[in-house]
Amino acid sequence: MNNSDFSLQPRIPSIMVTDEEIDFRQYLSATELSVIEHEVSIMETREAAGIEALKIVQKYRGWISDDSLIAIAQCLQMSSAQLEGVATFYNLIYRQKVGHYVIHLCDSISCHLTGYDEILKVIQTYLGIGYGQTTPDGEFTLLSNVCLGSCDKSPAMMINGQHYHSLTNESVVSILNGLSKNAGDIV
Amino acid sequence: MTSKNWLAQALSQALTKPLTHLVNLDQPLDFEGYVQAGGYIGATKALTQLTPKEVLAIVSDSGLKGRGGAGFPTGMKWSCVPALQEQSNQAQPSYLICNGDEMEPGTFKDRYLLEGVPQQLIEAMIIASYTISADKAFLFLRGEYQLAATRLQQAIDQAYENNWLGKNIQGTNYQLDLYLHTSAGRYICGEETALINALEGKRAIPRAKPPFPQVSGLFGKPTVVNNVETLSNLPHILKHGSQWFKDLSPHSDPGTKMYSACGQVKNPGVWELPMGVTIRELLYDYAGGMKEGVKLKGLLPGGASTDFLVEQHLDTPMDFDSIAKAGSRLGTGGLIVLDDKHCPVAMVLNLLRFFAQESCGWCTPCRDGTPWAVEILTRIEQGKGSLADMAQLADLCDFMWLGKTHCALAPGAVEPLKSAMRYFKDDFEQHIELGCCPYQSNSNEQQQESQGVQPELAKRVTAGVNQGGENDE
Numbered sequence A: 001m002n003n004s005d006f007s008l009q010p011r012i013p014s015i016m017v018t019d020e021e022i023d024f025r026q027y028l029s030a031t032e033l034s035v036i037e038h039e040v041s042i043m044e045t046r047e048a049a050g051i052e053a054l055k056i057v058q059k060y061r062g063w064i065s066d067d068s069l070i071a072i073a074q075c076l077q078m079s080s081a082q083l084e085g086v087a088t089f090y091n092l093i094y095r096q097k098v099g100h101y102v103i104h105l106c107d108s109i110s111c112h113l114t115g116y117d118e119i120l121k122v123i124q125t126y127l128g129i130g131y132g133q134t135t136p137d138g139e140f141t142l143l144s145n146v147c148l149g150s151c152d153k154s155p156a157m158m159i160n161g162q163h164y165h166s167l168t169n170e171s172v173v174s175i176l177n178g179l180s181k182n183a184g185d186i187v
Numbered sequence B: 001m002t003s004k005n006w007l008a009q010a011l012s013q014a015l016t017k018p019l020t021h022l023v024n025l026d027q028p029l030d031f032e033g034y035v036q037a038g039g040y041i042g043a044t045k046a047l048t049q050l051t052p053k054e055v056l057a058i059v060s061d062s063g064l065k066g067r068g069g070a071g072f073p074t075g076m077k078w079s080c081v082p083a084l085q086e087q088s089n090q091a092q093p094s095y096l097i098c099n100g101d102e103m104e105p106g107t108f109k110d111r112y113l114l115e116g117v118p119q120q121l122i123e124a125m126i127i128a129s130y131t132i133s134a135d136k137a138f139l140f141l142r143g144e145y146q147l148a149a150t151r152l153q154q155a156i157d158q159a160y161e162n163n164w165l166g167k168n169i170q171g172t173n174y175q176l177d178l179y180l181h182t183s184a185g186r187y188i189c190g191e192e193t194a195l196i197n198a199l200e201g202k203r204a205i206p207r208a209k210p211p212f213p214q215v216s217g218l219f220g221k222p223t224v225v226n227n228v229e230t231l232s233n234l235p236h237i238l239k240h241g242s243q244w245f246k247d248l249s250p251h252s253d254p255g256t257k258m259y260s261a262c263g264q265v266k267n268p269g270v271w272e273l274p275m276g277v278t279i280r281e282l283l284y285d286y287a288g289g290m291k292e293g294v295k296l297k298g299l300l301p302g303g304a305s306t307d308f309l310v311e312q313h314l315d316t317p318m319d320f321d322s323i324a325k326a327g328s329r330l331g332t333g334g335l336i337v338l339d340d341k342h343c344p345v346a347m348v349l350n351l352l353r354f355f356a357q358e359s360c361g362w363c364t365p366c367r368d369g370t371p372w373a374v375e376i377l378t379r380i381e382q383g384k385g386s387l388a389d390m391a392q393l394a395d396l397c398d399f400m401w402l403g404k405t406h407c408a409l410a411p412g413a414v415e416p417l418k419s420a421m422r423y424f425k426d427d428f429e430q431h432i433e434l435g436c437c438p439y440q441s442n443s444n445e446q447q448q449e450s451q452g453v454q455p456e457l458a459k460r461v462t463a464g465v466n467q468g469g470e471n472d473e
């Protein structure tokens, strides 16, 4: 949810999900539950598995919806408000629906010195979106990222966990072309 | 090169480049290959011939200092763990955490070790865990390093298969479980107490110290947090002895160091060199000097949170004391090189925007000071600044300095800012006098401002998907 969703207006009660309406045993898949329980078995508290739980659910569902958040919180026997505090703290947890491909463009110092601003313009023109936005067809989301550890091969970006480096205006277009072709194929 | 040739070549450097001689980024050694190349000799020695206190004595004697940024002596850090204190025989077990968060802009040295020789880090963590009597160890890795995560998990699995992890390791009665935790991303997770909170599933906000983690850390137990590179030295110190380690460097700080260079240099990269090479050697002999057509303007010697150094400092040895004497910090040993065609104000603005975005928000000077500095720097970069702004920036540097915040993030933000205002004062003033940026390049720092860097939002600068909810708290 972006900042405007957190304005002073209360949510409309009829669509508000209450914690009681979700049964985490039904909501979470067997795989998700087993990963979470494995993590719990390593840690000394249930809530310590929270970040791992958010990540596994996001891996299968793309993002963390309010329902997912409530289900995970129930599973870990913590309040959903507390888990929301955790979820919103971390950069790689998405609390809003994202596209099939999430582009994380590095905007830190080495990429600044080697011209990520040009790459940003190319991506924005190609996709017609800015930071934090998703293309209307739901294929691409554009986000910034702090230093990706490819500073010797900057500018750099990461798309769905895959790293790309030494970016040029041309290479970034061909990467996006390649992904656009696959669009719709991926599950 | 055939693998036999590769190995012969690698082994010929075993004594001079201990950390990296086995690095293979395309296909790192598996367990067997690593053992054949001399791996696990150090761990065997530690676990079967030495007591934890004897290992501690060797590591202390080697003079190894932490490579995570602060340069704290590793032996001294470990010796605070109750299990290693003279009086206690029955101390509770402790935790070892390897800090592989590496999110400091301009730093990519740990990645090289994590991806290139994962087995070495697992051996190192076993040695450290044994020494501090840990029965559980966590490898905390930044979430973006997915290739490293896959390789490290394989290395961990193979260590279990070969009885280097689990129960009765190599027939001893020592037992250790080692887990890989990949982070969900936030620079502050690299601060050791924030990291501990992250592992506990909380918001990664640092903890007040004391108590220090060695006494009360993860889940309230004694905990040691060490950097990837620091730990990676251990197998070699155990194998070749502390005197060998001291002899690696002609300077007072022993060992080798992972150095790197990025920015406006011809040949950016990462190199393992004897501790204390000069900045000049690193910049010209290894990084190939400045790119065609540009001159050196200044550099950050050890990542984003260190003070600028300039031409006159080029002959400074890159060791902890010498760099400190020159007015900066060795930090992570990663040069970030600025040329004369890029605007220093824009560079500092980029750095401060990073710190403002990544501040955890606990301390007022940092939470409010970093976005305030971003606001002022933006104004100056756009040519709308005044001399009063310079005075305000100087005040902010004081407000955010050491001792006024709970962790070193804010002072780390001050370092490049304050030093830039000193060495590049003319550039700042030119922006103010001309009413515009005298450098035509990199306008991006201005452009982004129009997308909504408000002081109150700057904490999470790029508002959007992953930044929601912060202002709700």
Ligand SMILES: Cc1cc2nc3c(=O)[nH]c(=O)nc-3n(C[C@H](O)[C@H](O)[C@H](O)COP(=O)(O)O)c2cc1C
Residues within 6 Å of the ligand: B065, B066, B067, B068, B069, B070, B071, B072, B074, B077, B099, B100, B101, B102, B103, B104, B187, B188, B189, B190, B191, B192, B193, B225, B226, B227, B228, B230, B231, B407, B408, B409
């Ligand atoms: C904001 C901040 C970020 C840090 N990030 C890292 C990091 O990514 N990796 C790291 O090893 N140390 C980092 N540190 C330093 C750690 O707090 C800690 O000193 C270090 O992990 C100790 O390891 P060492 O004794 O082996 O150097 C950071 C410190 C601060 C204040």
Ligand code: SF4
Residues within 6 Å of the ligand: B188, B205, B206, B358, B359, B360, B361, B362, B363, B364, B366, B367, B405, B406, B407, B408, B409, B410, B411
């Ligand atoms: S200095 Fe900044 S990052 Fe560190 S604890 Fe304070 S607010 Fe958080």
Ligand code: FES
Residues within 6 Å of the ligand: A106, A107, A108, A109, A110, A111, A112, A146, A147, A148, A149, A150, A151, A154, A155, A156, B105, B106, B107
């Ligand atoms: S600054 Fe972009 S990868 Fe490091």
